[in-house]
Amino acid sequence: xxxxxxxxxxxxxxxxxxxGFQALxxxxxxxxxxxLSWTENISLSxxxxxxxxxxxxxxxxxxxxxxxxxxxxxxxxxxxxxxxLIPGGRGSRGSSPPVQEAIAFITNTYxxxxxxxxxxxxxxxxxxxxxxxxxxxxxxKSSWQEITxxxxxxxxxxxxxxxxxxxxxxxxxxxAGIDVTLAWIxxxxxxxxxxxxxxxxxxSRHEDPNLDxxxxxxxx
Amino acid sequence: xxxxxxxxxxxxxxxxxxxGFQALxxxxxxxxxxxLSWTENISLSxxxxxxxxxxxxxxxxxxxxxxxxxxxxxxxxxxxxxxxLIPGGRGSRGSSPPVQEAIAFITNTYxxxxxxxxxxxxxxxxxxxxxxxxxxxxxxKSSWQEITxxxxxxxxxxxxxxxxxxxxxxxxxxxAGIDVTLAWIxxxxxxxxxxxxxxxxxxSRHEDPNLDxxxxxxxx
Numbered sequence: 319x320x321x322x323x324x325x326x327x328x329x330x331x332x333x334x335x336x337x338g339f340q341a342l343x344x345x346x347x348x349x350x351x352x353x354l355s356w357t358e359n360i361s362l363s364x365x366x367x368x369x370x371x372x373x374x375x376x377x378x379x380x381x382x383x384x385x386x387x388x389x390x391x392x393x394x395x396x397x398x399x400x401x402x403l404i405p406g407g408r409g410s411r412g413s414s415p416p417v418q419e420a421i422a423f424i425t426n427t428y429x430x431x432x433x434x435x436x437x438x439x440x441x442x443x444x445x446x447x448x449x450x451x452x453x454x455x456x457x458x459k460s461s462w463q464e465i466t467x468x469x470x471x472x473x474x475x476x477x478x479x480x481x482x483x484x485x486x487x488x489x490x491x492x493x494a495g496i497d498v499t500l501a502w503i504x505x506x507x508x509x510x511x512x513x514x515x516x517x518x519x520x521x522s523r524h525e526d527p528n529l530d531x532x533x534x535x536x537x538x
Numbered sequence: 539x540x541x542x543x544x545x546x547x548x549x550x551x552x553x554x555x556x557x558g559f560q561a562l563x564x565x566x567x568x569x570x571x572x573x574l575s576w577t578e579n580i581s582l583s584x585x586x587x588x589x590x591x592x593x594x595x596x597x598x599x600x601x602x603x604x605x606x607x608x609x610x611x612x613x614x615x616x617x618x619x620x621x622x623l624i625p626g627g628r629g630s631r632g633s634s635p636p637v638q639e640a641i642a643f644i645t646n647t648y649x650x651x652x653x654x655x656x657x658x659x660x661x662x663x664x665x666x667x668x669x670x671x672x673x674x675x676x677x678x679k680s681s682w683q684e685i686t687x688x689x690x691x692x693x694x695x696x697x698x699x700x701x702x703x704x705x706x707x708x709x710x711x712x713x714a715g716i717d718v719t720l721a722w723i724x725x726x727x728x729x730x731x732x733x734x735x736x737x738x739x740x741x742s743r744h745e746d747p748n749l750d751x752x753x754x755x756x757x758x
Contacts, residue, residue, distance in 0.1 A: 331603075340569065340572075341565045341568055341569040341572055342565055342566060342569035342739060344565075345561045345562055345564075345565035345566075345569075345605070346562060346565075346566075348561055348603075348605060349560065349561040349562035349565075349712070351603055352560075352561055352594060352595075352602060352603050352604060352605075355601070355602045355603040356599060356602055359601075360603050361603075362603035362604075364605065371591075371608050374572060375572075379576060381575070381579075382572060382575045382576055383551075383568075383571055383572050383575040383580050383581075383582040384572060384582075385565070385568060385572075385584065385607055385608075386607070386608040387605055387606070387607060387608075388591050388605075388606040388607075388608070438740075458740070459740065460737070460738065460740075490740055491738075491739065491740035492569070492738070492739035492740050492741070493716070493739050493740055493741040493742075494740055496713070517680070517752070517755060518680065518711075518712070519562060519711065519712035519713050520658075520678070520679065520680075520710055520711035520712050520713050520714055520752045521712070521713040522713075522742075522744070522751060524742070531742060532737070532740045535737060
């Protein structure tokens with residue numbers, strides 16, 4: 319893709335990081351955003367409790383492999399954001415201080431956002447932040463019972479690759495984050511832009527949000 | 539997936555990092571490897587020139603967004619490896635010191651590897667390391683002419699999601715890294731393990747290495 323940054327004001331995107339976020343939940347969407355930034359004016363902040371590296375290794379799986387990512391801001395020093403992306407992962411469970419800080423940040427930041435996007439069990443964090451109440455939303459299909467119980471006032475949709483309700487975009491598990499991000503890019507930057515990015519990353523998109531092979535697999 | 543680490547000796551996997559590697563080239567395979575490590579004994583090393591964080595931001599695109607990853611070892615301190623994974627990305631071009639060090643590391647390490655896996659333009663680094671000579675291999679379809687010119691003695695296969703030749707597994711662009719990694723896991727750990735991981739990450743696999751929608755798209 320050619321470099322063709324237009325002059326529109328930068329869109330500020332923030333990503334919530336916490337120990338045990340799932341790598342592809344974040345880096346599927348982030349790769350799409352990186353490629354988007356080759357031609358559009360995007361500002362990206364990676365947010366966590368401190369500026370220390372954040373590992374994808376689940377705190378409950380010390381023998382697992384993981385990778386450590388550098389945040390760019392703490393929750394306390396985050397710039398104003400247009401978009402907040404919340405990845406899921408084994409670390410999204412429980413009530414460790416990083417999880418509690420992430421939930422508080424989501425609650426406080428949502429009212430000023432243009433868009434909220436969650437991937438996989440990231441919708442559990444959004445549900446606990448009470449921003450999904452009375453909204454249609456979806457989540458990871460293999461953790462359906464556990465995550466939906468976190469949001470008793472959410473209108474959970476079991477059969478969906480992703481769901482939009484107002485400015486909230488929630489996706490199914492892990493790789494569905496790529497599909498919801500491309501769908502969101504299509505909404506904001508147009509169909510051709512989303513297609514260009516999918517072709518650049520040689521990704522065969524799920525383009526129908528209602529087609530969900532994994533709902534059936536997990537008996538939903 | 540339940541924690542069920544078996545007692546077989548750890549499989550040592552190394553990943554080559556350099557400035558401007560493409561995020562999904564690395565983190566598609568790494569997510570599969572992370573999930574694999576929940577039930578199998580895997581040791582992972584992230585390798586670069588120094589231990590400084592390595593950014594996905596292409597050196598030629600200062601306005602682009604990127605993420606910084608922490609290496610675990612330098613090329614000089616890498617442990618013995620069974621598997622080497624080489625992601626592609628805009629940074630894989632040219633002859634900067636990190637790229638030259640990566641190429642030298644590939645040349646020196648290949649003879650003792652059980653498997654070499656490349657994603658996208660990562661095969662250009664392997665070609666320049668001369669380990670693909672007289673082998674069948676593929677690469678990113680949108681950069682076909684540029685990358686194949688780096689390996690005049692390679693038997694480049696234009697229409698393939700991935701190609702195996704002996705212990706070398708090369709994939710097409712970016713998201714194809716997920717498919718080649720799951721195919722490799724199927725080969726080494728069995729069909730059910732690969733299926734379990736694909737279902738865990740809710741990924742609709744390309745299971746036929748010869749079906750390549752992007753070769754046609756790019757006129758190959």
